[in-house]
Amino acid sequence: MPGKLRDSKRVAGSLRVLESRKLEYGPGCAERKLAALDALLPLRLSRSDQVLRLHELLVFLRAYPDDSRVLGRVERALAAFERRRDLARHRDDLADTGIAGTELRYPFFWFTARWLARRWPERLRVEWPDFEGGSRLESILGLLVPYCESTVLDELTGPPAEWIRYLKGSGETDAAFLIRRFERMAGSSFTRESLFESFDLPLLLSPGPGTPSRTHARYARSPVVYRKESLSRARPDLRSETLRPPLSVRTVSRREGRRLVDLAREAMVTRSRDLNVFEHADERDVRLADVGGGLQFACLGVVPERRLLLESAYGFLTLQNGVPIGYVLLSALFASSEVAFNVFETFRGGEAGRVFGRVLGLAHALFGSDSFTIGADQLGQDNEEGLQSGAWWFYYKSGFRPLARHVQRLAARELARIRRKPSHRSSVPTLIRLSSESLFWYLGSERADVLGRISLGNIGLAISRRLARQFGADREAGIEESAREAARLLGRRSRMVAAERMAWERWGPLVLCLPGVERWSPAVKRGLADIVVAKWSGRESDFVRLFNRHHPLRRALVRLAGGER
DSSP, X not given: OHHHHHHHHHHHHHHHHHHHHTTOOSTTHHHHHHHHHHHHTTSOOOSHHHXXXXXXXXXXXXXXXXXXXXXXXXHHHHHTGGGOHHHHHTTTTTTTSOOTTSOEEEOOOHHHHHHHHHHOGGGEEEOGGGOOOHHHHHHTHHHHSOGGGGGGGGGOOSOHHHHHHHHSOTTSOHHHHHHHHHHTSSSOHHHHHHHHHHTOOOEEEOOOTTOOOSSSOOOTTSOOOOOOSOOOOOOOOHHHHHHSOOSEEEEOOHHHHHHXXXXXXXXXXXXXXXXXXXXXXXXXXXXXXXXXTTEEEEEXXXXXXXXXXXXXXXXXXXXXXXXXXXXXXXXXXXXXXXXXXEEOGGGTTSSHHHHHHHHHHHHHHHHOOOEEEEOHHHHTXXXXXXXXXXXXXXXXXXXXXXXXXXXHHHHHHHHHHHHHOTTOOOOXXXXXXXXXXXXEXXXXXXXXXXXXXXXXXXXXXXXXXXXXXXXTTOHHHHHHHHHHHHHHHTTOOSOOOHHHHHHHHHHHHHHHHSTTGGGSXXXXXXXXXXXXXXXXXXXXXXXXXXXXXXXXXXXXXXXHHTXXX
């Protein structure tokens, strides 16, 4: 017992030493980190939380290495991490951490589940004890099997696990069978997605060769920049950061794009998250932006059929020396961007301000954005993580401001309390009230035609009113007729090619709702036609650039939206 107690204290002390040196950079710091690693790595850790702490330290140092010696030591430790005896001992407790060699459990969204079933079908299973939709799943079984099997449905009894076991092939798992049957179900991809996700199917991905993990996650083609000075915790100068372009923005090949899309999806899977832009990422629209200091953004566009009607959504996977350290969801329109910014927990307390500043610079370079919005959901509205991280104050102290008067008054009272007592921290109820409205920042003068202030929903209502008035329930015929009429109006009189059909069907009803569009000059109409086609083909950022320059369209949409929200 005394020996075990001594070893336990040694482990705890060694972990504290390495954690205390994690953020230290400069002369002698690499040697101190190496000494701490040499003292810690051979020890057998007695608790699961210690294994997790060691793993997170290694991942952090891989993203921010002092020199080649530290990087090499960390790389070797991570390569062997899943073979550690203490990991094996605590494997069950470390499930869902994303550590290599551990299981992942999550009710993944449809497209993520389909991706997992295609990549690792033998590793994906259903956690039946946690499934609560057995009777509903049984009720749609007729949609999942061929008609020739319909007579067997009345004979299947018992829980879903039993009849799925009867129906599936001997070489496939229950999850792989179900997902493949959903793939072949009649209907659109939207129908299959909605139905599958309504079951909230609990899935388990068991570890195996090449399965997603945070331990091995790194983009191998990223260059390594060694850290020679401490990480900057300063708040960004938003103006200078927005006006500073990235060092380079490179369009990658389709093969390289596929690798980056997979890396982004794995970063979500190993953190029990899903992000639509990564689910629907288009490997043909991937760019790698280098902003210096080993910091890169993999900018992923969305496949045309899954794009939003108005805004253009892009997902940025944040890479530090190739290691995923966070992600950004960015919507662009009206030369403005709404930003959802996330730093993974392992890397918080580092350079969040610097990274966020470079996000604005990249948005300005790619989309021409000069106004930025942080939505209430990112600040803390129905977002426990945002409340706990103090997201509202991070953005406020960086320069973002609320427009709502009641939030302005509350912020002023909180600032007065802080001046009187610098240690004051806003309570959770106060943060919830502060986070009830969006925050805004403008590179130039304040304006109202920006995302977060324009009521895009009113534009949708205008389209619905027109379709309801003219076509009632026969929306399909109305959309087809609107597509032809809109194309003729904008000078596209030739027969519509298949590649453009979706563009005109989706934007045709909107074009016909635009106030005064029939009086626009031929040149302005041709410009709008180019925008319609660009929205649903190629890179969506090209649509944003065309849209930003088409002032008659911008004015018409603002009128259609009915002013501010």
